[in-house]
Amino acid sequence: MDDLASVLAGARRAVFFGGAGVSTESGIPDFRSAGGLYTTAHDLPYPAEYMLSHECFEAEPQLFMDFYRQYLVHPDARPNRAHRALAAMEGQGRLEAVITQNIDGLHQDAGSARVIELHGSVHRNHCMGCGRHYGLDVIMRDAGITVCHACGQMIRPDVVLYGETLDRVVIDDALAAIQAADVLIVGGTSLNVYPAAGMIRFFRGTHLVLINLETTPYDSDADLVIHERIGEALGEALGVE
Numbered sequence: 001m002d003d004l005a006s007v008l009a010g011a012r013r014a015v016f017f018g019g020a021g022v023s024t025e026s027g028i029p030d031f032r033s034a035g036g037l038y039t040t041a042h043d044l045p046y047p048a049e050y051m052l053s054h055e056c057f058e059a060e061p062q063l064f065m066d067f068y069r070q071y072l073v074h075p076d077a078r079p080n081r082a083h084r085a086l087a088a089m090e091g092q093g094r095l096e097a098v099i100t101q102n103i104d105g106l107h108q109d110a111g112s113a114r115v116i117e118l119h120g121s122v123h124r125n126h127c128m129g130c131g132r133h134y135g136l137d138v139i140m141r142d143a144g145i146t147v148c149h150a151c152g153q154m155i156r157p158d159v160v161l162y163g164e165t166l167d168r169v170v171i172d173d174a175l176a177a178i179q180a181a182d183v184l185i186v187g188g189t190s191l192n193v194y195p196a197a198g199m200i201r202f203f204r205g206t207h208l209v210l211i212n213l214e215t216t217p218y219d220s221d222a223d224l225v226i227h228e229r230i231g232e233a234l235g236e237a238l239g240v241e
């Protein structure tokens with residue numbers, strides 16, 4: 001832990017790359033891990049992976065939206081110690097950006113200003129007809145599909161579904177941040193999910209830090225590996241409760 005504290009204290013333009021494990025400490029289940037959605041959602045008419053696919057969204061939008069509201073949106077979740085520690089580090093001028101695979105907006109809730117959301121956000125939604133933007137509140141008011149009050153077309157979440165490609169601009173933004181970083185902290189991800197593993201190869205800085213409960217295939221590439229809960233590790237190292 002002393003090592004992590006000293007690496008973070010020496011950082012000037014660190015980047016944090018986070019996965020589902022960052023949000024599990026806020027009570028949001030990891031979609032893919034044991035105990036996640038695959039194992040808990042027994043009442044589904046289809047496999048969870050299909051329920052979150054572009055195919056399902058196109059074919060049965062009402063079913064998709066109801067599933068989405070029930071399992072992907074967590075309006076009561078609050079930032080945890082990891083989110084708070086990263087926001088504090090940014091506030092001290094030592095962290096350039098947070099890159100996240102999560103769609104919950106908890107980094108922003110904790111006060112992080114520069115957050116690159118690879119898979120989108122539940123807080124952004126748009127009309128498929130006229131492009132008008134909507135917040136989460138409008139989506140959560142309804143069951144089934146929600147329509148645009150201006151044009152009557154369907155509103156969809158700005159969330160990347162299975163079968164959809166990530167936004168090129170967002171990927172480029174993330175890669176640029178990683179390439180310019182002096183310290184890259186990877187946390188709460190086993191790095192098995194595309195495009196996480198490929199992206200960290202762009203890092204050219206001095207310290208690659210991996211924080212994950214379980215081992216990852218990249219542990220041997222890292223300068224520092226910590227098998228701990230992410231909130232605990234970052235909170236302790238940065239002195240944030």
Ligand SMILES: [Zn+2]
Nearest residue numbers: 127130148151
């Ligand atoms: Zn519209």
